[in-house]
Amino acid sequence: MADTIKVLLVDDHQVVRRGLRTFLEVQDDIEVVGEAADGAEGVALAQELQPDVILMDVKMPGTDGVDALRRLRELDHSARVLIVTSFTEQRTVVPALRAGAAGYVYKDVDPDALAGAIRSVHAGHVLLQAEVAGALLAQEETNAGQGRAGSLTEREREVLGLIADGRSNREIARALVLSEKTVKTHVSNILMKLDLADRTQAALWAVRHGLSG
Numbered sequence: 001m002a003d004t005i006k007v008l009l010v011d012d013h014q015v016v017r018r019g020l021r022t023f024l025e026v027q028d029d030i031e032v033v034g035e036a037a038d039g040a041e042g043v044a045l046a047q048e049l050q051p052d053v054i055l056m057d058v059k060m061p062g063t064d065g066v067d068a069l070r071r072l073r074e075l076d077h078s079a080r081v082l083i084v085t086s087f088t089e090q091r092t093v094v095p096a097l098r099a100g101a102a103g104y105v106y107k108d109v110d111p112d113a114l115a116g117a118i119r120s121v122h123a124g125h126v127l128l129q130a131e132v133a134g135a136l137l138a139q140e141e142t143n144a145g146q147g148r149a150g151s152l153t154e155r156e157r158e159v160l161g162l163i164a165d166g167r168s169n170r171e172i173a174r175a176l177v178l179s180e181k182t183v184k185t186h187v188s189n190i191l192m193k194l195d196l197a198d199r200t201q202a203a204l205w206a207v208r209h210g211l212s213g
Contacts, residue, residue, distance in 0.1 A: 005122050008051035009035045010042035010068065011084065012060040016107060020055060020084070023111040030118060039068030046077055053118050054081045058096050069099035073197065080121040084109075100198050103127025124168030126200050151193045157211060159186040163199055164206035 007030055009017045017035045024030045033049045036042035039056070040063040046054060054072075058065040069081055083096045083104035093104055102121040105114060117127055152160065155176075162172045169183045176183070187199065196202050205211075 004029055004031045005053055005118060006031055006033045006049070006051045007118060008033060008042065008045055008049060008054045008079070010037075010039065010045075010054060010060075010065070011035075011057040012037050013057075016057070016084075020114075023114055024118075026111075027115050030115060039063030039065055039071075042068050043071045043075070046072060046079055047075065051079050053122050054079045055084045055118075056081050056096075056101070058083055058085045058092055065101075066095050066099045069096060069101055073100045080124075082117055082121050082127070097128070097200055100200070102200060123170070124199065125166050126203050128200075152190065156186050156190050156193070159183060160190050160202060160206045161211045163187070163190075164203045164211060166203070 007024060009020050009032060011017050011020070014037075021032050021035070024032050033051055034045045036045050038060045042054065042056060043063070056065045056068060063071075065083060072079065072081065080102045081100065083093065083101045084107055085093065085096075085104055086107045096104065103117065103126055105117050105127070109117070120127060158176060159172055162175060167175065169180050169187065172178070173180045173183045178186075187202070190202055191197070194202065194205055196205060
């Protein structure tokens with residue numbers, strides 16, 4: 001199926017991986033293409049299997065989820081990473097989001113909600129709860145000053161505002177009557193000008209500096 005979302009599971013507990021696979025195997029548009037027991041194996045399999053979405057635990061022996069996210073970023077891998085965690089503390093989740101995760105869900109997530117989260121991050125959305133977004137904003141406060149907003153074109157500001165509203169590239173293209181390729185170029189320029197790593201940081205920057213809708 002052309003629209004099938006390829007998913008890689010990365011968790012050191014086999015029972016968790018089995019449970020996630022069981023949740024997802026009944027979804028017509030999601031295919032589990034592989035499993036890894038730690039971050040290093042997950043990065044290697046991501047290179048081999050080229051998944052669209054990676055479900056990744058944070059706390060794992062050896063290479064943990066945060067280190068794996070950093071390696072994936074260094075490799076410029078296109079997969080969207082959704083953290084699946086049993087930890088609710090901000091000190092656990094926030095570093096993973098700063099390292100490039102597109103969001104997170106808890107391991108006791110409802111199966112339908114998990115499938116929905118996968119579809120959402122695959123479409124380009126960022127999944128953040130309010131309290132974690134607040135913590136990220138506080139940490140980003142000194143990283144990118146308001147003055148950098150002046151380097152953005154009016155069109156880039158519009159795109160950035162829509163990113164902050166949780167729109168995917170396709171939705172932004174539709175809203176602004178642009179091609180998806182043009183939107184991707186605008187997003188790349190925004191990240192470069194603001195010295196940001198990914199859409200998550202861009203969305204937070206926009207909220208912090210009043211560019212969101």
